[in-house]
Amino acid sequence: xxxxxxxxxxxxxxxxxxxxxxxxxxxxxxxxxxxxxxxxxxxxxxxxxxxxxxxxxxxxxxxxxxxxxxxxxxxxxxxxxxxxxxxxxxxxxxxxxxxxxxxxxxxxxxxxxxxxxxxxxxxxxxxxxxxxxxxxxxxxxxxxxxxxxxxxxxxxxxxxxxxxxxxxxxxxxxxxxxxxxxxxxxxxxxxxxxxxxxxxxxxxxxxxxxxxxxxxxxxxxxxxxxxxxxxxxxxxxxxxxxxxxxxxxxxxxxxxxxxxxxxxxxxxxxxx
Numbered sequence: 001x002x003x004x005x006x007x008x009x010x011x012x013x014x015x016x017x018x019x020x021x022x023x024x025x026x027x028x029x030x031x032x033x034x035x036x037x038x039x040x041x042x043x044x045x046x047x048x049x050x051x052x053x054x055x056x057x058x059x060x061x062x063x064x065x066x067x068x069x070x071x072x073x074x075x076x077x078x079x080x081x082x083x084x085x086x087x088x089x090x091x092x093x094x095x096x097x098x099x100x101x102x103x104x105x106x107x108x109x110x111x112x113x114x115x116x117x118x119x120x121x122x123x124x125x126x127x128x129x130x131x132x133x134x135x136x137x138x139x140x141x142x143x144x145x146x147x148x149x150x151x152x153x154x155x156x157x158x159x160x161x162x163x164x165x166x167x168x169x170x171x172x173x174x175x176x177x178x179x180x181x182x183x184x185x186x187x188x189x190x191x192x193x194x195x196x197x198x199x200x201x202x203x204x205x206x207x208x209x210x211x212x213x214x215x216x217x218x219x220x221x222x223x224x225x226x227x228x229x230x231x232x233x234x235x236x237x238x239x240x241x242x243x244x245x246x247x248x249x250x251x252x253x254x255x256x257x258x259x260x261x262x263x264x265x266x267x268x269x270x271x272x
Contacts, residue, residue, distance in 0.1 A: 003028075003032060004029060009032055012029060012034045013033075013036055016036075016269045017037070017038035017040075017265050017266070017269065018034070018036045018038070019039075019040055019262050020039070020040070020042060021042065021043065021044045021205060022041070022205055022206075022207045022208040022211055023210075024204035024207045026040070038265060040262065041211055041258065042258065042259070042262040043208070043212065043255045043258050043262075044185055044205075044208065046186060046189070047185050048259065049163060049189060050167075051162075051163050051164035052168045052171075053162070053164035053165040053168050054168045056161075056164075056165040056168070057165050057168035057169045060157075060165070060169070061172060064126075064155045065124070065155075066124055066126060066172075069172070069173070069174050069241065070122070070123055070124065070174065071124040071125060071126050071155075071174060072123055072124075072125050072234070072237075073125075073169065073175075073176040073177075073178075074110055074113075074114060074125055074126070074128070074138075074142070074177055075127075075128060075134070075138075075176065075180045075183050076106070076110055076134065076137060076142060076179050077130070077133075077134055077180055078099040078106075078133075078137060079098050079099050079102050079103075079106070079199060080092070080095040080098060080099055081131060081133055082095070082096065082099065082133050083133075085136075086131075086133055098201075103137075103141055104141070105221070106179060106199070106221055107142060107145075109219075109221070109230040109231060110177070110197075111142055111146060113177060113230055113231040113234035113235065114142065114150060115146070115147065116234070117234060117235055118149075118150045118153050118154070119149070120235060120239070123153075123174060123238050124153045124154065124155060125153065125154045125155070126155045126157060127139075127143060127154060127155065128157040128161070128166070129157065129160060129161075130166075130178075130180040130182060131160075134180075135156075135158055135159070139156055139158075142154075143156045163186070166183065166186070167190070170183065170186060170187050170190070171190055174193070174238060174244075175187070175192060175193030175195070175241070175244055175248075176192070176193070177197070177230070177233075178194065179197040179198070179199075179221070181198075181202065181205055184196050184209075187248070188214070188252055188255065189252060189255065191249040191252045192245075192248055193217075193241075193247065193248040194217065194248065195217045195218075195219070195233055196214075196217060196218050197219045197221050198220055198221065199221045199222050200222055206218060212254050212255055213250060213251050214247070216233065217233065219233070
């Protein structure tokens with residue numbers, strides 16, 4: 001992980017408090033010499049997203065035969081978001097090559113999980129995006145490479161959506177498995193099961209899953225020995241939704257408690 005520059009150490013040391021979204025970042029700040037009087041783990045604000053568009057979500061699910069509690073959501077991505085495809089950003093050859101190098105490695109475990117869920121349960125799977133480059137990624141790396149017997153129960157979301165419709169959809173699902181981060185945050189914030197796959201290019205944020213008690217729903221895809229556990233974990237979530245919901249709800253309560261405690265500190269500082 002990168003070091004913290006002296007200027008940032010000085011800036012943070014002068015604050016009344018600093019909250020970090022994962023304890024890896026918190027420990028790095030301490031090791032770098034930050035001396036702020038209050039430094040704690042503070043859950044990401046995305047846990048608290050409450051935007052909803054139930055009408056749009058219901059219309060999409062009905063149109064594609066997805067019943068409440070009878071489908072999982074799968075979100076995938078490349079190592080680096082190819083912004084040059086969606087906005088006026090220069091093409092990055094090095095990042096493109098890294099994406100091409102790792103995309104099969106990173107998507108094969110998700111396809112395996114989908115195959116296991118489709119063949120061993122009655123659930124369907126919805127492929128959906130978190131940014132507007134990911135619909136194409138999901139089609140190329142997952143949908144088009146699935147066996148025909150599996151593909152027939154997999155729905156690909158072709159058009160992008162906004163967080164309100166996404167959250168309303170996740171709330172109707174049996175859970176999600178994702179190499180993105182913010183959709184799992186939104187899910188756990190509402191007690192919806194969420195498995196996270198991470199890698200070094202995403203910084204340390206995935207490690208917050210350990211901080212909220214979801215260690216066994218976090219998989220580091222840079223560690224080859226962890227990859228074989230992804231598909232069985234997804235299948236277990238699909239086969240025992242009650243247990244998965246209980247685990248997600250326990251994490252949700254912990255997050256809510258931590259957010260209440262951190263915001264109480266904010267209130268005290270504002271009222272000095």
